[in-house]
Amino acid sequence: MKLPVVLAGPFLRRTESDQVNIWIACSEEFEISAELFLINADNREYSYKPVYIHTFVKSVPLGDKLIANLIKLTPGSGTFPLDRLLGYNLRFTKTRVSFDMGSLGLLTPGAKDSLVYGHLKYPSFYITERKDCRLLYGSCRKLHGKGDDALAGADLLLQDHCLNLEERPEALFLMGDQIYADDVAGPVMPFITKFGETLTGRKENLVKIEPRLGRDPYKTALDGIYGRQRIASDLCKFSSRNSSNHLLRFGEYASMYLLAFNPDIWRLAEREGFLASFEEWMKRNPVLSSGKNTHTIKRAYDKQLKELRKFAASLPHVRRVMANIPSYMIFDDHDITDDWNITSQWRQDVWHSPLGRHVISNGLTAYWAFQGWGNHPDSFDDTFTDMISSHLSSKNEKKESRLNWETSMWSFDRWTYTAPTYPPAVFLDTRTQRSFPGKDRTMNLEGPQLINELGWLQAKYALLECGWNAGDPLIVVSSVPFYGIGLFDSAMKKAAFPLMLARIPVQTTFDMDSWKYNGKGYESFHKWIIDIDPAYCLILSGDAHYAYMATSVALYLDGDKKTLYQLTSSPLKNITLTGITSELVKAALQINLNKNGARRFIRDKTKTYHVELDHDFSHETVAKELIDYHTLEDGSIMETENNLGFIMISPDKMEASIVKFNRKTIDSRKFTK
Template sequence: MPPGERPPEQPPRLLLGPLLRFVDADSATVWVETDRPCLATLHAGGRQAVERTWSVHGHHYALLVLTGLPEAAVLPYEVRLDGVRAWPAPDQELPPSVIRTIRHDQRLRLAFGSCRRSAGHDAEALRTFGADALVALAGKMATAPHEQWPDALFLAGDQIYADDPSPELTARLKAAHRDTDAHDAGRRDAGTRHDGGRREVPGEVHDFEEYTWLYQESWSQPAVRWLLSTVPSCMILDDHDLRDDWNTSCAWRERMERQLWWRDRVTGAFASYWVYQHLGNLSPRELAEDEVLAAMHTTDDDATRTRVLDEFAWRTDAEPDTARWSYFRDFGGRGLGIRLVVVDSRCSRRLDPDARAMVDDAEWAWVLEHALTPPGGERIGHLLLGTTLPAFLPAGIHHLEGWSEAVASHRAWGPVAAWLAERLRRAIDLEHWAAFRASFDQLVDLLRRAVEAPEPPSSILLLSGDIHSSYTARVRLRGVRHPGTAVHQLTMSPFRNPMHRAVRLAHQVIEWPPVSRTWRKLARLAGVADVPVAWRLEHGPWFTNGIMTLSIDGTRATVEMDRAEVRHGREELTRLGVASLAP
């Protein structure tokens, strides 16, 4: 019997989930992982969706698509497995999980952030990692009316750390890899390796199975599990889903591709991301058109489904233009749409040192189309651009990244300087939009085109994470008047993974005005032109765990900034401030 499965005389149970994923005015999707094959049923609002689970790598999943729901409704729901109620759990102390279909009242509350390390919630873990912002958010929601809840949650990368798991999971991985070594030792030919490179990275995730351990650890904490069951979520991957600095440069990638463990890691990362995160980002219409999902439903056996998924996963990395991880969602109301376009700024990069791009041409064309083309019969009243990596950084880091790209390309100061710049680029994570200048310029051009449209949006808001500090920045396009359109960078990181004190000090040194001006001069000497846009930080930076909540009401937008902290042994949110996102 596979690990985690129960004897057949007992009813099936949920291993993970339910996760409420996509919700619009009349439909919703709910994702579950179960302990065995079964018939999963979702009941809400007098409607039901039924799906038999499909299996890959010995794990069993269903994504239930419920349609025909009333708009602007609050609908408690339940999940049944083989006819037996599995959710809500009998001992659940938190409020009932609900589906809240979209209201057409031109309002939205969107909570977001990134970078959440899995760790315990005992006194030692709280001292080491601080309070978990998602646990604190769930605690706040549990006693608040639905009107004060987020309407959606955007998880902007690094939900899991394949290269730096929790201490508990690291110990489990090392033990599993030692067992693999011992097994292989008995059948190893002289001079031949069978361990797939596990010995090189004994405390890191190796394959699909071990990725499931990461998700189990991240999403099973009771408060977080309830939060994800009752707030629709959209997600995007970032480097720690695979490995720190993933696709930073061509040199980094060439080095990784020589590692014995690389293929299994890549295949496990993309296959598990597709199952656990990506599918739920899609609308029911997009799900109906997904060829890999169709294969999961129509293929009879686990082995064939696993092969189809693994081949797809490897191909998406080897040939990035064969898959698209970017996606969009529409919120808001009739006549004033709120569109979220989430940009994959990690997988589709072009890494040629002389022609780097954050997003390849095919992906960028898709981004432009969905950022600039309104939904049918509406206009884009607020354009939200989700990108794990901030575009508008503190000034010193921006100039440092521009300098590093120019010098690392060999064009500026020759091969020796290029070699040093490349190592600096990887050592201190110089990989944001400013380090891909051609893509930064494309993004600024997108902003210009949006504000110059016949009916420009009231706001363009960039939602980011990654950098383990949080701030808001007001952006102004030079040479373009946009008095009716507010442009802001909103960066929220981490949910739970505070920056080390030494790194925080380094950031503060880089932003010291004399140092920042020096990097600007060096960037100009390296041939980096000034940018046709200006920005300044208005709030922050903060270096604490927390969460931001974007609030839109008609043409107005504000952002609530909360810090997660431990008070009297409880993980709670403390308000740092509320900022009006005006032009």
């Protein structure tokens, strides 16, 4: 299998006045150097003045044919030029061969794989320290999800404003489910398995970890398609109901990330004879491992293949976006597995399952390599990166060494970080820093506390470290919305209660691990807000598979008042509410809103942390909130089609909109603070 030189990237990552980080994955080890240019564009006359920089490259081998590289640029003196258009190029050298991105066909204006906008020679960006910003944000991007990829649509925004720094977005926030490790399409699974072996140089021996994989029914299912559901549930102790192709090996997670961001990988799959029609696949695989009837499998296979081809066609746009705007990312459950750490029992069961513990460790390692590393590189020292590289390069790893790696990944607690925007954005780790009820309550409507006390201290410290001060505005990025839509919450609780009485585990059935299902966790957030005392707080979220905007005015017992804005944009590519269902849901929400008006909540401080409506303050009350949902241009309060959030913030104004793309931009009605 002949691999392209560049497997993914370049991605523009953490970018500020004294450092620019560029991430790129290659199939070979190279000496990589960078060039930076100050671009002047007057009346279509472009000039490129070299900027004197220092270049530092950290390369981490993740396999025989997979090298992750983080290139850090620092200014030769002072700071980088601010509020000026900058361009960059990368050069790759090995022995006597040297070439740049232009030699790879990535810098030709108008070409299909070009990373440049308009007539520029290089991918571009800008750095600002103004008291304003323009941000794009979104989540939930499934390869075979329904509809067009809204992340590809961001290419239109950058193209329209590539030279206008007053309008050009300065950062992209990806807020979870950048891949779906549990919900993988059948047509791409054979390639993922084979490609993963090529990247890593080995077929990860899972039988050594879980001997039952060497016996049927698991042995036959392991490397087929649509056959891993029982492996995931029986041997990993996962709870996903869509895990018939669950990623297991590190190479498979890596393959999925490369497919998510590079069109060249799809062309490779086509050249190698993968992505076949169902009939061709059946000829090669006459024995189905899943036990489903052929008609059912064919229907799923054909539907998924159609969406996969649509996804692949949009990837040149996604690749250009990622090369031209700094991106900041955080995980949610599907990046690892559905329901990840949803209850203490879930976590214990998976930890004590050798295969489950190993798969979670693979997922976290891949998250670090493809997402986490570039967010805040200083969070990961050489000891951490060397540990990962040593583990992945070992061909005959001993059990003790593997357990050390697994323990390190499970216990790592520095995923929370801040992004250098204005206002600063703190990205919360709501998956690995949870705390749970005192005893396991699988049959209880109470969910986990998404951030434990140490997590809140770390978030506060991260803000103080980046120079944020009390009285400044603040952005909080929480993959799960803090303020959901009340009618949905009430309906879910009503449906869950009788199932709980019937001893059905409602947490995994209804995905009940949101802020709203743990009153103590809800209170801890408000206490944190009181403690750090921002001027106002923007909460950016995804996960919901619909977009909406809400404002909460929270009045606290001590008389303090805070305004919190919940801005949710989801999904990028995974429409779940369609057609008449979507319209009925929107109508029901509007009727409920018209009937009840703004929602008034009391958060009280009793042992149960109960939530009441329209209740007077008492000595036990923590906060009273008035929550208002903003209507969009079509009169509804939610958008169910694939979408991307856009927000503009300045000292005296904030405008937010939900953006859909159908080869043109469609904005919702903006609301202004």
